[in-house]
Amino acid sequence: MVQFHVHGAPIGLTAVVLAVFSSMGGFLFGYDTGQISDFLEMDDFKRRFAQCTDPSNADTCEFSNVRTGLIVAMLSIGTLFGSLVGATLADRLGRRYAIVVDNIVLIIGVVIQVASVSAWYQFMIGRIITGLGVGALSAVVPLYQSETAPKEIRGTLVATYQLAITAGILVAYCISIGTRYLDENGASWRIVCALTMFFSLFLAIGIIFAPESPRWLMLHGRPQEAEKSLARIRGVKVEDNDYTVRQAMAEMEAAVVHEKNMNRFRWIDAFDPKDKILYRTLLLMTLQAGQQLTGANYFFYYGTTVFQAVGNVDSFVTQIIYGAVNFGCTFLGLYVMERFGRRIPLIVGGLWQSMWLFIYAAAGTARNPEEDTQIGTLLIVSSCLFILGYASTWAPGVWTLVALATASNWIWNFLIGFFTPFIGGAINFSYGFVFAGCNLAGAIIVYFFLYESSGLSLENVDRMYNDPNCKPWNSRKWVPEGAESRRDYVDGLRAEQKTVGEKPAHRELADEPRPSSVSGTVVGSEQPEAAKKHGRNPDL
Numbered sequence: 001m002v003q004f005h006v007h008g009a010p011i012g013l014t015a016v017v018l019a020v021f022s023s024m025g026g027f028l029f030g031y032d033t034g035q036i037s038d039f040l041e042m043d044d045f046k047r048r049f050a051q052c053t054d055p056s057n058a059d060t061c062e063f064s065n066v067r068t069g070l071i072v073a074m075l076s077i078g079t080l081f082g083s084l085v086g087a088t089l090a091d092r093l094g095r096r097y098a099i100v101v102d103n104i105v106l107i108i109g110v111v112i113q114v115a116s117v118s119a120w121y122q123f124m125i126g127r128i129i130t131g132l133g134v135g136a137l138s139a140v141v142p143l144y145q146s147e148t149a150p151k152e153i154r155g156t157l158v159a160t161y162q163l164a165i166t167a168g169i170l171v172a173y174c175i176s177i178g179t180r181y182l183d184e185n186g187a188s189w190r191i192v193c194a195l196t197m198f199f200s201l202f203l204a205i206g207i208i209f210a211p212e213s214p215r216w217l218m219l220h221g222r223p224q225e226a227e228k229s230l231a232r233i234r235g236v237k238v239e240d241n242d243y244t245v246r247q248a249m250a251e252m253e254a255a256v257v258h259e260k261n262m263n264r265f266r267w268i269d270a271f272d273p274k275d276k277i278l279y280r281t282l283l284l285m286t287l288q289a290g291q292q293l294t295g296a297n298y299f300f301y302y303g304t305t306v307f308q309a310v311g312n313v314d315s316f317v318t319q320i321i322y323g324a325v326n327f328g329c330t331f332l333g334l335y336v337m338e339r340f341g342r343r344i345p346l347i348v349g350g351l352w353q354s355m356w357l358f359i360y361a362a363a364g365t366a367r368n369p370e371e372d373t374q375i376g377t378l379l380i381v382s383s384c385l386f387i388l389g390y391a392s393t394w395a396p397g398v399w400t401l402v403a404l405a406t407a408s409n410w411i412w413n414f415l416i417g418f419f420t421p422f423i424g425g426a427i428n429f430s431y432g433f434v435f436a437g438c439n440l441a442g443a444i445i446v447y448f449f450l451y452e453s454s455g456l457s458l459e460n461v462d463r464m465y466n467d468p469n470c471k472p473w474n475s476r477k478w479v480p481e482g483a484e485s486r487r488d489y490v491d492g493l494r495a496e497q498k499t500v501g502e503k504p505a506h507r508e509l510a511d512e513p514r515p516s517s518v519s520g521t522v523v524g525s526e527q528p529e530a531a532k533k534h535g536r537n538p539d540l
Contacts, residue, residue, distance in 0.1 A: 297413060303315070
């Protein structure tokens with residue numbers, strides 16, 4: 001099997017292919033996001049669905065704020081409900097078959113949109129149904145990625161979901177600029193919309209041939225299949241008795257035993273303060289909301305319309321520039337997330353984004369960009385630099401933290417999409433000041449409340465959050481027991497892999513203590529030396 005090594009641990013090429021391929025779910029979301037901005041400025045779309053004094057002349061057609069908001073934002077209402085049922089469906093059917101069902105729903109919505117002739121509400125209903133599929137995918141795809149990605153590169157692989165979103169936005173912009181003058185039978189927008197079905201079918205058919213999530217298989221009493229899936233992800237054979245596979249099996253088995261001893265999970269349990277469940281639910285919902293409040297969708301949903309107000313600029317071209325910056329800088333984001341974790345990039349990104357939005361808003365309110373080309377250029381440059389920061393930090397960083405949190409993302413997505421025409425019409429470029437303040441608030445929230453989870457297994461993340469000696473600002477130093485740093489922890493696994501030899505997986509479970517709610521240490525905290533040496537907290 002094809003494999004490479006990260007910190008000495010084997011990684012199968014399959015793991016990378018799975019993450020990239022399943023991220024097509026993010027591509028579909030980005031593609032839907034990008035196309036609607038250009039649709040609103042296409043002549044045929046305006047003649048069919050806007051209010052016109054002369055239906056044969058697109059220049060006499062204008063969308064009201066209400067109609068614009070509903071056409072743009074109702075996708076997010078669908079995604080809200082889709083995200084709430086997506087995880088439940090994935091638990092019942094398995095991750096792969098849930099993805100197939102989600103795509104079928106999405107395709108039905110696209111068919112309704114393409115079939116719309118003159119009723120704007122039919123197009124809107126189609127977007128709601130499409131949103132159901134997109135929202136469900138937004139819940140299950142990052143879950144599937146996180147459960148199939150080796151922990152050594154989980155952050156990077158899960159962040160490919162955001163990379164795919166940016167790719168979808170850029171592709172939608174590029175296709176739209178090529179079709180915008182094809183007015184016959186609505187080809188200008190129908191071609192762009194119909195292509196969504198092709199991308200959706202590609203994902204639905206391909207995912208059938210992918211391995212199922214090993215965690216889901218273990219939870220449903222299929223350990224042999226889970227081990228085969230893990231071995232395939234690591235690029236090894238089951239007969240190799242690879243230590244990283246056995247360690248993952250041990251952690252999953254312990255987690256399954258713990259889950260089976262718990263009461264049946266209900267939605268209300270997500271708000272249980274025990275074991276910091278409520279803390280984590282509210283934090284993730286806040287961060288997902290914060291991602292929307294950065295202001296990125298202000299540009300992605302309405303950029304074509306906003307930059308109609310900038311003189312001597314083709315707003316369709318401006319959108320492609322945004323899309324290219326967004327896509328290109330997401331590669332930087334993948335490196336940043338893997339190199340610096342979650343906390344530092346989100347804090348620095350929030351400050352950077354806030355600075356450029358302050359400049360954007362100040363420039364737009366100081367002078368009329370239609371009359372001053374230098375101000376228009378500054379608006380475009382500052383917004384591009386804002387997107388650079390967003391694509392490198394908040395865009396991939398928040399998706400690596402995973403369906404209540406996702407639901408929060410879609411609620412705020414809807415609010416931004418619906419109310420922007422009203423707010424933008426009232427305060428124009430001053431809207432940037434609102435988003436600048438939200439970015440500052442996001443950076444502060446991350447510093448005081450978000451724990452650093454990079455390099456840890458999902459089980460150890462749970463233990464870290466429940467360690468009373470671990471605080472968000474020192475969580476980067478927290479490690480599982482027996483290690484002095486996270487790098488030492490990974491190096492220790494490599495050394496143990498060489499010395500453990502043929503030690504069977506069931507012996508590993510028997511020899512090691514069962515995971516408790518707290519099992520780790522904050523390196524450098526004020527603990528007795530003996531406790532530091534063994535990585536245990538003497539107060540527990």
